[in-house]
Amino acid sequence: PEFTKDKGRIPLCLEATKKIVSEIGDTTAVFALICGPFTLAMHLAGSSFLTGMIENPDYAKELLAYCSGISMKMSEWYLETGAHAVAVVDPMTSQISPRHFKRFVTPTIEPLVNAVHERGGIITLFCCGNATKNIELMMQCRPDGIAFDEQVDLAMVAGLADKYNVCFEGNMALTTTLLFGSPEECVKEAAERIAIGGKRGYILSPGCDLPFDTPFYNLEAVGNYVQDGVVPEKNSGFLSLEEALKQCADSEEEDDDVKTEDGKIFIEIVTLDSEGCAPCQYMVESVRSVEPLFNGRIIWRETLIKSLSGIRRTQKLGVSTLPTMLINNEVVFDNIVPTKEELCAEINKRLK
Incomplete structure (x- = not known):
């Protein structure tokens, strides 16, 4: 069916974004996340799309061009709500080689970047997983920033960001630090990230979506440290990751190897x-x-x-x-x- 803003959950997403902008938009950047063209193509065509790029490249390019058009529409509608930035989340690009990225992904991202810039918006690109091999190609698409998870080396990205004049965002550990670490451990990692990322063009953030049960006190500790330099008390009573893992081991709550029979x-x-x-x-x-x-x-x-x-x-x-x-x-x-x-x-x- 024709892709319009009045179908499915899109009206709800746009209305929610308007509310967020009206509440905090004067002090905080509001990022609108959209599914990137390559990942959207995989959702539509299935996992066989990865091999299909090689077996039927013309079809792959046609589908990717369609998906790029969808991303442009979503970007335009989000910018109309007052959102400041469009974040293109394209995680499946970590699964392809730089050669395929340049051949199939770059032609879908460049027009999307241009479309957002023409409307006065900011655009960032995010790829989860070990996207190291494609980080530079992401920057060459000329977005305002890129984001990546904890598997990518921050110092390497900082060097490339300076070369291409692109902001970079990341990449605190989601589970071992923010979910299960103590406030002290969270602040320690935040300080390490800032020391590497510096204060020009670097946005400190989690490496990907926060797990639902991430404690507010850990996030507050990071925010208080970054904004005001406040360091948590060492005797605040929170378990460290090492202590939590030891308790887990003592309780024997652990996934063991599965023993298989012959022929399995x-x-x-x-x-x-x-x-x-x-x-x-x-x-x-x-x-x-x-x-x-x-x-x-x-x-x-x-x-x-x-x-x-x-x-x-x-x-x-x-x-x-x-x-x-x-x-x-x-x-x-x-x-x-x-x-x-x-x-x-x-x-x-x-x-x-």
Whole structure:
């Protein structure tokens, strides 16, 4: 159907943005987040779109051009509400090579950036996961800023930001610091980030969406430190991450290895949360899609790092990037969503 502002949840989103702008817009920048063209194309065409770019590049470009047009419309409607900045959230671009980014993503982002600038708006680009290989290409699209998660090296980005005169935003750890750390640990990490990012063009922020249960006192501690230099009391009574993990271990609340019988394998997907993280979602779906082909010989689970037991599990496995897929406790796909053929090949190799 024709994409108009009166359909679905769009009116609700626009009305909510107007209210936010009227309440805090005179003192605080209001960012309107939209789904980026590449990730939107995957949502519409399915995970096969990744291989489809190679097998049918003309179709891929046609779909991406359509999605870029949708992003332009959403940007225009959000700017009409008084929002100051449009944040283009395109997490699935972490799954492709710089060559494919330049060929397929850049032509969809550049006109979007120009459209926002023509309307007097500010535009930023965000990619979650280990987007290191494409950070410079994101900057070359000439946005006002880029954002990234904790898997990307802040010092590296700071150097590129100075080269391209682009703001950069990130990248405090979501779970190990803001969710489970103490106010003192949160302020310590904030100070470390600011020391690296500096005070020219750097916006201190979480690396991605805050987990729902992130304590307000941790966020307040960071805000008070950044704005007024207030450092929390060391004896404030909050558990450190190390103490919290020890309590978790003592209570035996831990995800253990799964022992499999002969002729079966165990697949584990370590994620932030497949319900809210697009690369995590597609990695989980890749396992779901092949499971019926192996007639009960696959046992699998998703391990979320939004719990203390999940953090302990990832430490035990030596997993450092998300999402990661392990087969029989061996890392096989690290921050890359496998195709159906690739995943089946790895499973068959182990099932012999």
